[in-house]
Amino acid sequence: MSTIDEHLVRLQRPTVQLLNPGADAEEARRRFGAHGLRLGRELAALYGWHNGTNVAPGVVLDDAHLLPGFYLMSIDEAFRTFEKMDELNVSPSWLPILTNGGGDFSFIDCSTEDVQPIFNFRFEQDVHRMQFLSVSDMLGTIAEAYDQEVFFLEERWLETDDEAWWELARSLNPRADYWSH
Numbered sequence: 758m759s760t761i762d763e764h765l766v767r768l769q770r771p772t773v774q775l776l777n778p779g780a781d782a783e784e785a786r787r788r789f790g791a792h793g794l795r796l797g798r799e800l801a802a803l804y805g806w807h808n809g810t811n812v813a814p815g816v817v818l819d820d821a822h823l824l825p826g827f828y829l830m831s832i833d834e835a836f837r838t839f840e841k842m843d844e845l846n847v848s849p850s851w852l853p854i855l856t857n858g859g860g861d862f863s864f865i866d867c868s869t870e871d872v873q874p875i876f877n878f879r880f881e882q883d884v885h886r887m888q889f890l891s892v893s894d895m896l897g898t899i900a901e902a903y904d905q906e907v908f909f910l911e912e913r914w915l916e917t918d919d920e921a922w923w924e925l926a927r928s929l930n931p932r933a934d935y936w937s938h
Contacts, residue, residue, distance in 0.1 A: 761823065761896065764903035768910050771820035772810070772828075780808035780832055788832060792839065794852060794867035799892035803854070808832055818858050824899050825908055825917040827855040827863065838862070847878060847885070863888060863895075877935050886935035888926075898929045 765773050785804050789796040809831025810821045821828040830838070830853055838853045850868035854875070862878040864885070875889040889895040902908045907921045927936035 760900040761903065764900070764908075765823075768915070770822075770915065771817075772822060775811045775816065775821050776823075776829070777808040777811055777831055779805040785832060788836065789852075789867065792836065794850060795870040795873075796867070797870040797873045797892075800854075800865060800867070800873055803829075803892050803896070804832060809834060812858065819914055822915050823855070824902070825915045826857050827861075828858070830854055830856055851876065851878075853878070865892070874933075886938065887933045888935040889930055889933055894930055894933075898926050901925060901929060 762773070762776075782801055782805055785801060786796050807829060810823070810828040811831075812818070812821050812828060812834075818828065823829045834856075835853050838856070842849060842851070847864060848866065848868075850866055851864035852867050853862040854865050855863035860880050864876050864878050865873050866876065867873060873891060874887050875892070875895055876885045877888050878885050889898065899908075902917075902922060902925055905921070905925065907918050907925055909916055909918070923936060926933075930936055
């Protein structure tokens with residue numbers, strides 16, 4: 758996680774100032790439990806690192822991005838979206854953790870504490886494929902993309918070499934079907 762922070766600082770991303778401080782672990786566990794969800798160790802560590810991003814009115818979404826196109830949702834924002842899950846036709850154990858702010862999400866399966874895979878969600882798709890087997894796989898893939906400069910700045914905007922991103926993600930996440938279709 759610190760590697761991602763280091764890259765955001767190196768690239769002078771406004772994201773650094775928009776990332777919230779970490780959440781209190783006991784409060785997070787209570788919130789998850791109140792919704793019938795399990796807060797796994799890796800997810801607790803993610804929210805202990807940063808409790809999402811402060812995307813207040815007027816914030817340019819690109820400035821909030823943890824990776825190109827997506828920002829880390831706070832626990833509050835994630836649960837506000839979670840409460841609309843029936844409308845989204847998503848599994849009741851899935852909690853959104855990343856969003857583009859326009860209806861695309863990455864959801865984590867919180868039905869167990871041990872294995873918490875992450876799935877892509879887009880309104881126009883009927884099938885939501887697994888992107889990562891775990892939070893650590895997701896963060897490791899993001900960090901590696903920064904290390905290899907797959908994520909880069911172009912005129913102040915955070916961009917992706919799409920072909921390199923898919924190739925990298927596919928190689929690091931061979932059991933995640935999102936990258937193989």
